[in-house]
Amino acid sequence: MSLIVQKYGGTSVGDLDRIRNVANRIAMQFAKGDDIVVVVSAMTGETDRLVKLAHKISKQPNQREMDMLLSTGERVTIALLAMTLQDMGLSAQSFTGRQVGILTDDVHSQARIEEIQADRLREALSQKIIPVVAGFQGINRKSDVTTLGRGGSDTTAVALAAALKADLCEIYTDVDGVYTTDPNIVSSARRIDKISYEEMLEMASLGAKVLQTRSVEFAMKYRVPVCVRSSFNDHPGTLVTEEDIEMEQELVSGITYDKNQAKVTLIGVPDRPGIASTIFEAISKENLNVDMIIQNVGQAGLTDLSFTVPQTDAARAETILSSLAKEIGVNKVKITENIAKVSIVGVGMRSHTGVAAKTFTSLAAEGINIMMISTSEIKISCVIESKYTELAVRTLHDAFKLGKDQKAKSETI
Amino acid sequence: MSLIVQKYGGTSVGDLDRIRNVANRIAMQFAKGDDIVVVVSAMTGETDRLVKLAHKISKQPNQREMDMLLSTGERVTIALLAMTLQDMGLSAQSFTGRQVGILTDDVHSQARIEEIQADRLREALSQKIIPVVAGFQGINRKSDVTTLGRGGSDTTAVALAAALKADLCEIYTDVDGVYTTDPNIVSSARRIDKISYEEMLEMASLGAKVLQTRSVEFAMKYRVPVCVRSSFNDHPGTLVTEEDIEMEQELVSGITYDKNQAKVTLIGVPDRPGIASTIFEAISKENLNVDMIIQNVGQAGLTDLSFTVPQTDAARAETILSSLAKEIGVNKVKITENIAKVSIVGVGMRSHTGVAAKTFTSLAAEGINIMMISTSEIKISCVIESKYTELAVRTLHDAFKLGKDQKAKSETI
Numbered sequence: 001m002s003l004i005v006q007k008y009g010g011t012s013v014g015d016l017d018r019i020r021n022v023a024n025r026i027a028m029q030f031a032k033g034d035d036i037v038v039v040v041s042a043m044t045g046e047t048d049r050l051v052k053l054a055h056k057i058s059k060q061p062n063q064r065e066m067d068m069l070l071s072t073g074e075r076v077t078i079a080l081l082a083m084t085l086q087d088m089g090l091s092a093q094s095f096t097g098r099q100v101g102i103l104t105d106d107v108h109s110q111a112r113i114e115e116i117q118a119d120r121l122r123e124a125l126s127q128k129i130i131p132v133v134a135g136f137q138g139i140n141r142k143s144d145v146t147t148l149g150r151g152g153s154d155t156t157a158v159a160l161a162a163a164l165k166a167d168l169c170e171i172y173t174d175v176d177g178v179y180t181t182d183p184n185i186v187s188s189a190r191r192i193d194k195i196s197y198e199e200m201l202e203m204a205s206l207g208a209k210v211l212q213t214r215s216v217e218f219a220m221k222y223r224v225p226v227c228v229r230s231s232f233n234d235h236p237g238t239l240v241t242e243e244d245i246e247m248e249q250e251l252v253s254g255i256t257y258d259k260n261q262a263k264v265t266l267i268g269v270p271d272r273p274g275i276a277s278t279i280f281e282a283i284s285k286e287n288l289n290v291d292m293i294i295q296n297v298g299q300a301g302l303t304d305l306s307f308t309v310p311q312t313d314a315a316r317a318e319t320i321l322s323s324l325a326k327e328i329g330v331n332k333v334k335i336t337e338n339i340a341k342v343s344i345v346g347v348g349m350r351s352h353t354g355v356a357a358k359t360f361t362s363l364a365a366e367g368i369n370i371m372m373i374s375t376s377e378i379k380i381s382c383v384i385e386s387k388y389t390e391l392a393v394r395t396l397h398d399a400f401k402l403g404k405d406q407k408a409k410s411e412t413i
Numbered sequence: 414m415s416l417i418v419q420k421y422g423g424t425s426v427g428d429l430d431r432i433r434n435v436a437n438r439i440a441m442q443f444a445k446g447d448d449i450v451v452v453v454s455a456m457t458g459e460t461d462r463l464v465k466l467a468h469k470i471s472k473q474p475n476q477r478e479m480d481m482l483l484s485t486g487e488r489v490t491i492a493l494l495a496m497t498l499q500d501m502g503l504s505a506q507s508f509t510g511r512q513v514g515i516l517t518d519d520v521h522s523q524a525r526i527e528e529i530q531a532d533r534l535r536e537a538l539s540q541k542i543i544p545v546v547a548g549f550q551g552i553n554r555k556s557d558v559t560t561l562g563r564g565g566s567d568t569t570a571v572a573l574a575a576a577l578k579a580d581l582c583e584i585y586t587d588v589d590g591v592y593t594t595d596p597n598i599v600s601s602a603r604r605i606d607k608i609s610y611e612e613m614l615e616m617a618s619l620g621a622k623v624l625q626t627r628s629v630e631f632a633m634k635y636r637v638p639v640c641v642r643s644s645f646n647d648h649p650g651t652l653v654t655e656e657d658i659e660m661e662q663e664l665v666s667g668i669t670y671d672k673n674q675a676k677v678t679l680i681g682v683p684d685r686p687g688i689a690s691t692i693f694e695a696i697s698k699e700n701l702n703v704d705m706i707i708q709n710v711g712q713a714g715l716t717d718l719s720f721t722v723p724q725t726d727a728a729r730a731e732t733i734l735s736s737l738a739k740e741i742g743v744n745k746v747k748i749t750e751n752i753a754k755v756s757i758v759g760v761g762m763r764s765h766t767g768v769a770a771k772t773f774t775s776l777a778a779e780g781i782n783i784m785m786i787s788t789s790e791i792k793i794s795c796v797i798e799s800k801y802t803e804l805a806v807r808t809l810h811d812a813f814k815l816g817k818d819q820k821a822k823s824e825t826i
Contacts, residue, residue, distance in 0.1 A: 016466065016469055016470060019470075050489070053429065053489075053493060054493070056429055057432075057493060057496045057497050057500055058496050058497075058499070058500040061496045061499075061500075062495070062496060062499050064506070064507075065492045065495045065496045065499070065506075065507055066492070068488060068491065068492040068495075068507050068509075069488070069489060069492035069496075071488075072485035072488045072489055075481060075482070075488075076463070076466075076482060079467075079478045079479070079481040079482035080466060080467070080470060080482065082475070082481075083467060083470045083475060083478045083482075084470050084471075086471065086474075086475050086478070087470055087471040087474075093477070094477075094478055094481050096481075096558075099556060099557070143511075144512070145509075
């Protein structure tokens with residue numbers, strides 16, 4: 001007998017038929033003798049509907065009120081799913097984030113879980129009741145409702161699995177796992193059977209939208225095995241777990257891309273100590289999220305400094321830096337919006353050299369110019385012109401033999 | 414400076430324009446220097462939409478889950494109204510029933526308020542924040558969400574007014590007060606300026622759907638002055654308050670009717686001690702709500718026993734009694750559905766005789782047969798054939814000179 005936390009996303013509970021489909025899945029698992037905790041999102045479209053209402057009222061609705069508003073979506077789903085399970089003769093009960101003791105910090109709309117009490121969940125499980133928990137939400141110490149950000153239900157599920165020491169956390173969604181790259185771009189993209197937390201974290205934060213990044217951080221921290229699956233079929237999905245020998249044989253696990261970045265370049269920055277810190281302090285004070293940073297070695301005491309920010313922040317970055325530029329003697333601020341970041345992720349890179357070289361060679365062979373490069377132990381990211389995104393992804397997917405018929409486990413360079 | 418609790422019903426907050434209209438009213442009152450606590454219902458149609466979803470899942474959805482589901486409606490409204498007030502530059506904050514400490518008993522869907530803590534309301538008021546509270550809901554001692562029954566937001570408002578010792582509780586709805594009778598039946602029906610709690614209680618429970626009965630009980634118990642007004646105009650509304658000299662001069666305050674009753678008659682009941690208690694125990698065990706009861710004196714040791722139940726319970730009453738009838742030797746159980754109860758309400762009856770006589774005479778003059786009669790200190794109810802309802806109401810409204818141009822304060826009989 002295992003304890004399994006199952007999370008069903010918005011499309012999986014999009015209407016009453018789909019809710020019944022989910023209930024059937026739960027019933028089947030329960031019949032096997034497992035203990036199950038269910039976490040659900042709001043029905044598809046519901047969150048958007050509520051956001052739209054709020055934005056008709058105010059351009060910048062108060063975040064505390066947004067959390068009060070949006071947290072209702074999951075509450076509707078838990079009640080409807082609990083009713084459906086009950087109607088099938090099962091013992092089920094709905095719980096809000098508060099009721100299962102999900103305590104968060106005060107950051108409305110982007111709250112972080114600080115503590116999970118889970119007493120009522122343990123009590124329900126001991127009585128063979130299937131708890132149906134509202135994802136995405138908790139309460140802060142003032143007892144106000146908070147939400148965990150888009151995709152926050154993933155984090156709820158993983159956090160509950162950690163708190164309950166569950167054997168597995170299943171994330172049900174509308175795709176049947178994590179792919180080597182976006183199947184919309186590369187038709188031969190292959191579902192990954194098993195992936196390490198570290199790789200998944202890079203994949204998630206780099207743009208593979210299957211799992212919320214924070215849920216992966218949580219899973220890694222508490223060593224919760226997470227399985228990403230589809231609620232519409234019975235494919236086994238992708239298991240996100242600790243790195244093991246089998247996985248290490250994979251040189252590269254996947255290729256991701258992100259088109260929502262803009263490049264900011266400061267041209268002619270005086271090359272003196274403390275100048276970079278002045279610039280990035282000004283930026284961080286405005287809560288701009290800087291990603292890649294490179295500084296070119298310059299001549300005549302001047303350098304060029306480039307970094308990327310989310311495209312939505314580009315205009316704001318320009319405003320801040322243009323006024324700062326005069327103060328500190330920078331020649332020019334330039335924003336480049338038509339860029340994309342393409343990344344190669346794989347724990348195998350740790351023990352294999354040559355991935356970077358192969359990446360650069362492959363892109364060069366297609367005439368794709370690399371504007372910026374950043375690397376970590378298990379990742380290489382290249383900023384390129386956005387029009388080359390699909391070509392770059394296909395080229396790299398091929399180069400590292402990630403396709404369905406190319407899988408070559410023990411390939412070395 | 415006064416403390417006013419304002420409650421806005423579903424039609425008053427039916428869409429974003431109406432929510433803005435409500436926000437304007439609140440702002441105007443606030444500008445006068447008053448402290449205001451706002452209580453709101455779900456937007457019109459929202460509760461029905463959710464009920465429909467639940468009934469598609471199950472004929473008898475679990476009541477705890479229904480409360481979880483339905484309580485979301487008010488939460489959406491409080492968030493949207495708080496945002497609207499904030500957008501107008503006012504300081505406002507939404508609160509759920511739980512957050513303002515509305516503690517109820519365990520009876521899901523019909524919970525009763527046991528305690529109101531209101532600490533957060535007092536704190537908000539002391540900071541000149543306008544609290545916007547979700548009506549209709551509270552939590553029980555297990556911390557589960559409960560609801561107070563249809564119209565429960567009225568009770569929330571009055572209960573908060575009592576807890577905060579407010580100077581006035583305004584109930585905003587889509588009619589501009591309590592009328593002498595249904596204006597759809599009698600066009601000359603007159604808005605009542607002032608009515609006593611006792612009369613309002615009879616009016617409310619007899620079918621004038623302006624205020625939830627329990628809210629009037631609460632108001633009477635804690636002596637909260639309640640004003641029923643429209644949110645769509647500036648009419649002064651009806652003040653529900655303690656009986657005073659001015660009011661006593663009104664002989665009859667209003668005529669109400671109720672078409673949703675059925676008459677159950679047991680024919681040939683053995684006339685022996687304990688038989689009535691056997692019958693009504695069987696009925697109460699099934700939670701059937703019995704209203705009027707009459708027992709005719711019979712001949713040859715047999716009597717007829719009649720009582721009314723809500724029409725929705727009539728079939729169930731028939732089933733229970735048919736099986737009981739055999740056991741205790743009752744000849745026949747008969748259900749009459751086409752009945753109506755017409756009632757005359759007025760504190761003036763206490764000190765004036767002749768109201769009953771005038772009622773019977775007036776109805777008889779129109780050829781309306783009275784099937785059952787019940788009276789209280791301030792009320793006379795007659796059961797008649799339902800087809801005569803409108804005629805009876807018009808006749809009595811005229812007989813007691815309740816119309817716009819007939820008002821005769823000091824009339825005696």
